[in-house]
Amino acid sequence: MNTEILGIVLVFVLTVAFAIPLGRYIARVYNGDSTFTDGIFNPFEKLLYRFCGISPNEEMGWKQHLKILLTINFVWFLLSMFVLMCQGWLPLNPDNNPGMSADLAFNTAISFVVNCNLQHYSGETGLSYFGQLFLMFLQFVSAATGLTTAAILFNALKERTTDKLGNFYVYLIKSCTRILLPLSVITAIILVFNGTPMTFDGKQQMTTLQGETVNVSTGPVAAFTAIKHIGTNGGGFFGANSAHPLENPTYLTNMVELGAQMLVPFAMIFALGFYLNRKKLALMIFGVMTVGFLLLAIPTVIAEMNGNPALTKMGINTGMGATEGKEVRFGAAASGFWSIATTVISTGSVNSMHDSAMPLSGLMQLLAMMVNCFYGGCGVGLLNFYIFIILAVFISGLMVGRTPEFLGKKIEAREMKIAMIIALLHTLLILSGTALSTAFAEYGASTLNNPGYHGFSEILYEFTSASANNGSGMEGLGDNNPWWNITTGVVLLLSRFLPIIGPIAIAGILAAKKHVPESSGTLKTDTSTFGLMVFAVIFIIAALSFFPALALGPIAEYFSLLN
Structure with a gap:
């Protein structure tokens, strides 16, 4: 087996192996059961509850949950705007980086508050260390x-x-202290011992292999990089993200960062099974997501390893695959696999330039974000998948002539209306943003560096990434201007909170309903048959919604290479 392929398989298998016990631990944390971390975090959490006036035993309804969520995120947004616009005179700014413009700060603040980390700036010059630390908090x-x-x-x-x-x-609080913090510390330690900087010094002079002296930005990179992957954030400390040799120094760190971004999303699926004591349901969900993931990842790896078909047609074959825009430390196969992992999981970090990927790879990256429910980001991936479960249950109920039920609760018109609105919202935000930016070319398309099919793909990718809370970009687009900062900022805002409000509202409404015991006629939702139904619903909605746009972009570009 090709050693690059072996490395990919090893990372995936190890991540699943670690995710299962982590999922059990997460279920115990949220269920209030005792864990081995109680002695470490209980005293700190009690002190925090007392200081903040929180009554930990007070339970809340779904509306109260959403009210607090929206309020606290609004406060974080205002603090972010202040820090980003005023970082020029705030402390920890050894390189004297200036404050951001209002529109760029607006985009960046929303992007980090919503766990997207779409970056229209370069980290080395766009942020002070204080700004980076605040974004790390976000x-x-x-x-x-x-x-x-x-x-x-x-x-x-x-x-x-x-x-x-x-x-x-x-x-x-428990999500921060008992899940994200320990995993981030472990990851950061591995990165530090493999060459990732962790310092508050300014630029450092280094000598290149050519003997030239250059000033290289450093900073608290290891901590930033650890939480960006464990928290499925994706924002790079440096402009080149995890393609930068200080952010991702070796093949080992590449494997660690790749596994880190998949770990929590995998674990949350198993946590659902342990929490509900429905392990077969969790396996069904994981199976559907994994099949979808592999259907995207395998063609991408093959396309990147085969290289440009136009060169192959001319009889040119380097044997190295598509190497443009990739780090030779990682290779074409590992870069292609990362590109799907980061778009499926909504991390958005990159170890290669997606703008240089083969058209079929770009198609798969776009589809990963358009579907937006295979694994997904921390927590919200399950919320997105939950919407498709509700749709599949309703359709299956109609097919067999029974009232649709999921886990003992009847699915009725109110829940279906919410589910359909949320399912179609993703499509609306992507296609309307792309259409407006293409139609008003003086604001949107005029900033493209590439014409034709690829240029359209860059616009489509930008709004798909924003709507999927992903944050990666093709980067052939001049996106740091008021048009892109404001339009993608609005998409980021709507695509984060409405898809949270919808599933939580449905879950809250169903929880208040009377539980209906299972009978011989109850539709089983933890079987492979139902899994196929869910997958079919996802596929049909994605195909009907996005195929025309994809045909104008990566599909047309692919066929143009063959002519």
Whole structure:
């Protein structure tokens, strides 16, 4: 077996192996059971509850959860705007980087608050260390927000009738202290011992292999890089993200960062099974997601290893695959696999330039974000998948002539309306943003560096990345201007909170309904048959929604290379 392929398989298998016990641990944390971390974090959490005036035993309804979520995120947004616009005179700025413009600060603040980390700036010159540290804080709390919403969903899916779904603050704090922080510390230590900087010094003089002296930016990179992957954030400390030799120095760090971004999303699926004591349901969900993931990853790896078909047609074959825009430390196969992992999981970090990927790879990257429910980001991936489960249950119920039920609760018109709105919202935000930026070329398309099919793909990718809370970009687009900063900022805002509000509202409404015991006629939702139904619903909605746009972009570009 090719050693690059072996490395990919090893990372995936090890991540799943670690995710299962981590999922069991997460379920115990959210269920309030005792864990081995109690002695470390209980005293700190009690002190924090007392200081903040939080009553940890007070339970909240779904509306109260959402009210707190929106309020606290608005406060984080205002603080972010202040820090980013005023960082020029704030402390920890050894390189004297200036404050951001209002539109760039608006985009950046929203992007990090919503766990997207779409970056229209370069980290070396766009942020002070104080700014980077504040964004690191947002990487923790935004990821914790996603995990908190998943915990609320877990609570709502329990087999009882209730309008109380736990305590938002308790879920949020435990997500930070007991899940994200320990995993980030372990990851950061591995990175530090493999050459990733962790310092508050300014630029350092280094000598290149050519003997030239250059000033290289450093900083608290290891900590930033660890939480960006564990929290599925994706924002790079440097402009080149994880393609930068200080952010991702070796093949080992590449494997660690790749596994780190998949770990928590995998674990949350198993946590659902342990929390509800429905392991077969968790396996069904994981199976559907994994099949979808592999259907995207395998063609991408093959396309990148085969290289440009136009060169092959001319009889040119380097044997190295598509190497443009890639680090030779990692290779074409590992870079192609990373590009799908980071778009499926909504991390958005890159170890190669997606703008240089083969058209079929770009197609798969776009599809990964358009589907937006295979694994997904911390917590919210399950919320997105939950919408498709509701749709599949309803359609299956109609096919067999029974009232649709999921986990003992009847799915009725109110829940279906919410589910359809959320399912179609993703399509609306992507295609309307792309259409407006193409139609008003003087604002949008005029900033393209590439004409034709690839240029259209760059516009489509930017709004798909924003709507999927991903953050990666093709980067052939001059996106640091008011048009792109404001339009993608609005898409980021709507695509983060409405897809959280919808599933939590559905879960809260169903939790308050009377539980209906299973009978011989109850539709089994933990079987492979139902898994195929869910996959079919996802495929049909994605195909009907996005195929025309994809045909104008990466598909047309691919066929143009063959002519």
